[in-house]
Amino acid sequence: DAGITQSPRHKVTETGTPVTLRCHQTENHRYMYWYRQDPGHGLRLIHYSYGVKDTDKGEVSDGYSVSRSKTEDFLLTLESATSSQTSVYFCAISGTGAYTEAFFGQGTRLTVV
Amino acid sequence: TQLLEQSPQFLSIQEGENLTVYCNSSSVFSSLQWYRQEPGEGPVLLVTVVTGGEVKKLKRLTFQFGDARKDSSLHITAAQPGDTGLYLCAGAAFGNEKLTFGTGTRLTIIP
Numbered sequence: 764d765a766g767i768t769q770s771p772r773h774k775v776t777e778t779g780t781p782v783t784l785r786c787h788q789t790e791n792h793r794y795m796y797w798y799r800q801d802p803g804h805g806l807r808l809i810h811y812s813y814g815v816k817d818t819d820k821g822e823v824s825d826g827y828s829v830s831r832s833k834t835e836d837f838l839l840t841l842e843s844a845t846s847s848q849t850s851v852y853f854c855a856i857s858g859t860g861a862y863t864e865a866f867f868g869q870g871t872r873l874t875v876v
Numbered sequence: 877t878q879l880l881e882q883s884p885q886f887l888s889i890q891e892g893e894n895l896t897v898y899c900n901s902s903s904v905f906s907s908l909q910w911y912r913q914e915p916g917e918g919p920v921l922l923v924t925v926v927t928g929g930e931v932k933k934l935k936r937l938t939f940q941f942g943d944a945r946k947d948s949s950l951h952i953t954a955a956q957p958g959d960t961g962l963y964l965c966a967g968a969a970f971g972n973e974k975l976t977f978g979t980g981t982r983l984t985i986i987p
Contacts, residue, residue: 793973794973794974794975796975798977804979805882805962805964805977805978805979805980806919806964806977806980808976808977811974813973813974853918853919855918855975857973857975863907863968863973863974863975864909864921864924865909865911865919865921865966865975866921867918867919867920868918869917869918870916870917870918
């Protein structure tokens with residue numbers, strides 16, 4: 764299994780509070796992604812990174828920010844959590860090359876009350 | 877923005893039946909992958925196809941990449957309850973290694 768861990772695995776927070784989710788990899792892969800998964804929506808890309816300090820927005824980036832100060836860590840921050848951000852969040856990593864296969868973490872279940 | 881549309885969105889069939897799910901796009905992809913996700917877990921890669929027209933078999937699963945590299949299909953023969961899950965396709969465009977995921981097909985096999 765690819766070395767990718769997410770923390771925390773579960774979190775309940777109150778509306779308006781900041782929340783940071785962490786993704787850590789030991790594979791030295793270039794690309795790291797944050798997705799959210801909601802019923803009926805599959806995976807939706809929030810932000811991704813293609814290198815240290817190199818990030819870009821995905822399709823549902825509003826209300827989220829990311830940082831990647833080291834190759835192995837990719838942080839997702841909800842500046843002021845809202846109930847609409849209740850979801851399961853997945854981190855993924857992928858390398859370079861023609862077959863850009865992704866490996867996923869176990870997911871973080873976030874509930875905003 | 878590259879979009880991958882999967883169909884059907886939901887599929888429920890009896891054990892032993894055959895089924896096909898589709899992944900379609902208007903964009904051309906250098907490679908396309910299929911993943912399966914089980915409840916409470918992250919998606920896991922099943923296969924990667926890289927050549928237009930390519931067919932790959934994984935036991936009872938057959939994957940095909942369209943000749944024009946814009947679409948793919950997954951055919952399951954004699955479906956079993958263990959095939960139940962969310963199936964996702966994902967593609968990478970030429971010159972862009974970022975993966976784009978499809979909308980997913982949620983498959984339920986009824987014993």
